[in-house]
Amino acid sequence: MGTENSKEILTDFLLAVLDLSSDEYDEITIQNPFLLHEYKGDKLGILDVKLKLKSGKVLNIEVQVDPMPFMESRILFYVAKLITEQIGESDQYEKIKRVISIIITGHSMVKQSKKYHHHFMLYDIESKVILTDGIEIHTLEVPKTRKIDEDTERTDLLDWMRFFDIKTEEELNMLAPKSHAMKRATLRLLELSADEKARQLYEARLKEQRDNYAREKGAVFNVAMRLKGMGLAIEKIVEATGFNP
Numbered sequence: 001m002g003t004e005n006s007k008e009i010l011t012d013f014l015l016a017v018l019d020l021s022s023d024e025y026d027e028i029t030i031q032n033p034f035l036l037h038e039y040k041g042d043k044l045g046i047l048d049v050k051l052k053l054k055s056g057k058v059l060n061i062e063v064q065v066d067p068m069p070f071m072e073s074r075i076l077f078y079v080a081k082l083i084t085e086q087i088g089e090s091d092q093y094e095k096i097k098r099v100i101s102i103i104i105t106g107h108s109m110v111k112q113s114k115k116y117h118h119h120f121m122l123y124d125i126e127s128k129v130i131l132t133d134g135i136e137i138h139t140l141e142v143p144k145t146r147k148i149d150e151d152t153e154r155t156d157l158l159d160w161m162r163f164f165d166i167k168t169e170e171e172l173n174m175l176a177p178k179s180h181a182m183k184r185a186t187l188r189l190l191e192l193s194a195d196e197k198a199r200q201l202y203e204a205r206l207k208e209q210r211d212n213y214a215r216e217k218g219a220v221f222n223v224a225m226r227l228k229g230m231g232l233a234i235e236k237i238v239e240a241t242g243f244n245p
Contacts, residue, residue: 001061002030002049009188010051012181013061016156017102017117017138020053027054050082056097058082063164065106066213075103079135100136104164108143116144117157140164156181 001010011025029052049061060082068074082099103109110118120137123130145161159175159182166172176186227237 004030006188009181009185010049012156012184013160014059016160016181017140018100020057024053024055024057028052057100058086058097059100059102061102061104063104063106065209067107067109069216071109075101075137079137083134096134098134098136100138102138102140104140104142106142109139109141114144116141116148116161154178160185 001013007028007030010028014020014025015022031050031052048063051059051061053059060078064071079099079101082101083096086097087093087095118139120139121130122132122135140157140161142161142165145158145165148158150158150162156179159178162171162175163182163185166175172186172189176183224237228234
């Protein structure tokens with residue numbers, strides 16, 4: 001979705017997720033193309049795809065396969081960053097445009113709900129009055145869709161969630177005929193699969209994820225072992241680090 005020749009597919013996806021007028025997508029500016037060198041050495045801490053829509057709304061789409069610590073705080077940080085970077089010292093607040101964040105996860109994130117799509121905004125809990133639409137956060141949790149009967153609940157968004165969850169070529173071939181959007185996405189996926197550079201990019205990104213995960217686990221292990229060596233009770237170590245030595 002982060003390349004110029006995938007804008008039609010990107011538009012199809014955004015139409016399925018967001019409640020915006022279709023003309024918003026007449027002009028989509030991709031502000032950070034998905035490049036290999038951008039991810040070297042990072043800790044999954046930058047936006048996967050950052051966009052600007054016709055009206056100036058800022059939008060980011062991010063995929064998180066594995067759970068991350070302090071995920072909610074991280075989302076809040078990047079949304080705030082997308083707001084503050086819009087104005088300089090001499091600019092007025094009116095220059096700030098709406099920021100929309102879409103987080104696609106390969107794990108269950110909002111554990112208090114069985115819904116796979118959540119739409120968060122700033123509003124008064126009691127009166128249900130929205131303070132501002134300047135911040136909008138969408139979470140899409142792939143695992144929660146696996147038990148949905150698409151014969152009774154099929155939507156364009158559910159098709160996209162199935163697309164993100166595809167594991168075999170057979171599943172891909174079954175999904176492609178469901179809509180024009182799925183057909184386009186399938187063809188693009190096949191093109192990418194045949195593209196050696198794209199494959200290397202994917203493998204480098206996946207390796208970085210695994211390496212970061214291993215480093216984080218190793219750091220927790222070392223802390224737990226030091227605490228154990230200091231004579232701290234096992235239950236206290238587990239409570240402090242989440243790791244049982």
